[in-house]
Amino acid sequence: MKSQIHKLFALINRRTKSRLIMLFALMVVTAVLEMVGVSMFLPLLQLLATPESALKNSGIAFLVNLFEIHDTQQLIFIFSFFLFIFFAFKSIFLAVIIFMQNRFITRHRAFYSQDLLRLYLDQPYVFHLQHNTAELIRNITTLSSRIFAKGLLPILQIAMETMIIIGMVIVLVLVDPIATLIVGGFLGGVLAIFYLAIRHRVREWGSHVIGYDSEIFLWINQALGSIKETKLYRNEHYFCASYAKPSNAQAVFQAKSTTVPHLPRLLIEAVAVGAVALLLVVLTMKSEKSATEAIPQIGLFAIVALRLMPSLSKLVSAITLLRDNEAAINTLYDDITKTPSIAEIDEPGSEVPPMALKHNIQLIDVDYKYPETDENVIDKINLTIERGQSVAIVGGSGSGKTTLVDLILGLLEPVGGGVYVDGRNIRENMISWRSLISYIPQEVYLTDDSLRRNVALARDDHQIDPRRLAEALEMSQLTDFVRGLPAGSETTLGERGARLSGGQRQRIGIARAIYNDPEVLVMDEATSSLDSATEREIAAAVNNLAGDKTLIIIAHRLSTVRHCDKIVIMDKGKLVDHGTFEDLAERNPLFQNMIELASVSSDDPI
Missing domain, CATH: 1.20.1560.10 (ABC transporter type 1, transmembrane domain)
Structure with a gap:
């Protein structure tokens, strides 16, 4: 005892x-x-x-x-x-x-x-x-x-x-x-x-x-x-x-x-x-x-x-x-x-300056393997993403796309190499780095609360900016939908957004990301559950952010990344090639195979 x-x-x-x-x-x-x-x-x-x-x-x-x-x-x-x-x-x-x-x-x-x-x-x-x-x-x-x-x-x-x-x-x-x-x-x-x-x-x-x-x-x-x-x-x-x-x-x-x-x-x-x-x-x-x-x-x-x-x-x-x-x-x-106790996690010292993206994001010799495993799922990745650039990451299932994005987000810590912003390792000030990012997952989590509070997630009513909310709803193609709701943006969505369609839930996730006004917008197959017409509209809205925002997109449909500045091909945890859509379509057999499969199974022609 x-x-x-x-x-x-x-x-x-x-x-x-x-x-x-x-x-x-x-x-x-x-x-x-x-x-x-x-x-x-x-x-x-x-x-x-x-x-x-x-x-x-x-x-x-x-x-x-x-x-x-x-x-x-x-x-x-x-x-x-x-x-x-x-x-x-x-x-x-x-x-x-x-x-x-x-x-x-x-x-x-x-x-x-x-x-x-x-x-x-x-x-x-x-x-x-x-x-x-x-x-x-x-x-x-x-x-x-x-x-x-x-x-x-x-x-x-x-x-x-x-x-x-x-x-x-x-x-x-x-x-x-x-x-x-x-x-x-x-x-x-x-x-x-x-x-x-x-x-x-x-x-x-x-x-x-x-x-x-x-x-x-x-x-x-x-x-x-x-x-x-x-x-x-x-x-x-x-x-x-x-x-x-x-x-x-x-x-x-x-x-x-x-x-x-x-x-x-x-x-x-x-x-x-x-x-x-x-x-x-x-x-x-x-x-x-x-x-x-x-x-x-x-x-x-x-x-x-x-x-x-x-x-x-x-x-x-x-x-x-x-x-x-x-x-x-x-x-x-x-x-x-x-x-580990709370004080040991993501707490930079007072002398550490905040992160700022003015030039580029660099991945240098990045390796990663999950705990209690022996094989690297990310192997010696070197990649530079310039500020304002739109970069797509494509590859088959299990190629390491999502893990690579998780490393960029700082959710996972490399076992080798590092992720750098303007020459500074993001681990120096993770809180500051994450404040620069918005993330749109494939499956958006919605709380049993109003649409308004779901878009401006984790904010009290007096902290919600009506102007930014309206802009986020407009850019995510939700304005007409909200007007048709019984209580407008105050309508309760139900647990996990059970009263909404998959596309509507996804657009609320996109509105949430835009509301935060990030420097970097990361989309993990965020439009995969949308119909082709809505996907084109949202893709056009997101593409309009290019140049002002840095876009990192994991895509299932190649049509959504055709206009990206750079496309990165992943295969078995390795970065096998990168370039524009046209360049890769001409020279890379793996990408050519993706195009061929997409043209057969996709709703949209490439």
Whole structure:
């Protein structure tokens, strides 16, 4: 358990740790109050059973002298009143502590999930290629919640209940150390045997629950993400059955792991009866006093037993929860310790000047291979793109076109060579370099928001420039479409733009890129889902940007790149040739073959 606590504290930040220290200090005060509260019952019981011996108590003697009490009934009333006031104050104080504890857990759980999302978003692009989205979602939502609800909260409960139990034991030791040792040994032994019997099983059950979480998220994403194909091919039963397997299996282990925290209370209730019987035997055998004189001592032990029962139950339950959560802690700890912190990513020093494209972009001896692979997918690429030039990248599937563009965008880092802007490596200031680029992917991601906010992505309403928005819509051939919408540009598009055609989604992606007013516009087969007429219109609009903007275009249809200043041919990760459309059509057999295939399969003649 020590290892789990160490890992747990390694996962939380300094702000959370400082608040924890404050809570621990308040818990010490709580334990002291509990100890004082219980110890006050002994003189009260003495007053009720043997008033004469009770007057020897220093606390009672102080009250008698302070209030000049001569009547036992009056003394009992005054002492009971003070006892009531004390316990009322203690209850209010405990309520405040519990509220502060729960507020701490819920607030810092929210902070932690936000930090975790930010950490993942700030990772390099290759990190997301290597990680399943379902697992990252699980970590941000389910595991981050478990870290606090079944990690830090049990630790707080263990700390509080341990201090309370120690306080109670101290009171009993001061009253009767031998009886305390015998009863405490009996009760502690039973609970220790119970914990040792279940601890490995609880850890195993928790590990299974976490493992099935990933599968559950995965099948939900796959079922809902492919809803069109699912409905068309009637695959509902397949996805429901696939989801049911991990869901049902997880339910079995959850039933076990959620039952265990309730067992200590039931066990302690049964054991407490045996402990009280043992106490009576011990006190009877060793007491030289009358039964009446022993009543206060027996009563105090009974009151402490009633107070200890919930504390012992909470203590064992909290330890069990911590064991149950071991898999979640290990998963996040292993993930976070292997993930660089936010400060290590794309953060240039203050002395590093911003990037500026005034002359050209150069790729010099660029090599790249994906992690955990041996073969280069990009091999010794040398290419110069002049400012204002339009460059097309063509080639067959798997030729390295998209990887090459990802290297230019800075999403991937070369394993050899580098990408330079006016002689400066883009890795010097990635944030500045990316601010100069707009990217139009083959599949545009749309949020479930208004068209206006989808075009001006990640901007609040007051940050959206109406003039730039209108220009972007006009250039992407969306103006008439927007006029026909019920709420114009305020119309909500639905999740992933489900209410739009493929061409409409693509044009919104183009409008988004134009709205950002980039120096460099990168298009990754951005017009492939458009009809021929719309493609020609958008291609003409994009070509009008040439000279003012630097255009880099990955194209499937050669008709869209015919007027580019330079065409680059990729094959098996190598740049095999480059030139104008006419030059390559005359001299390059690979390009001639592309033209021949395009003329057969394309809607548009070359």
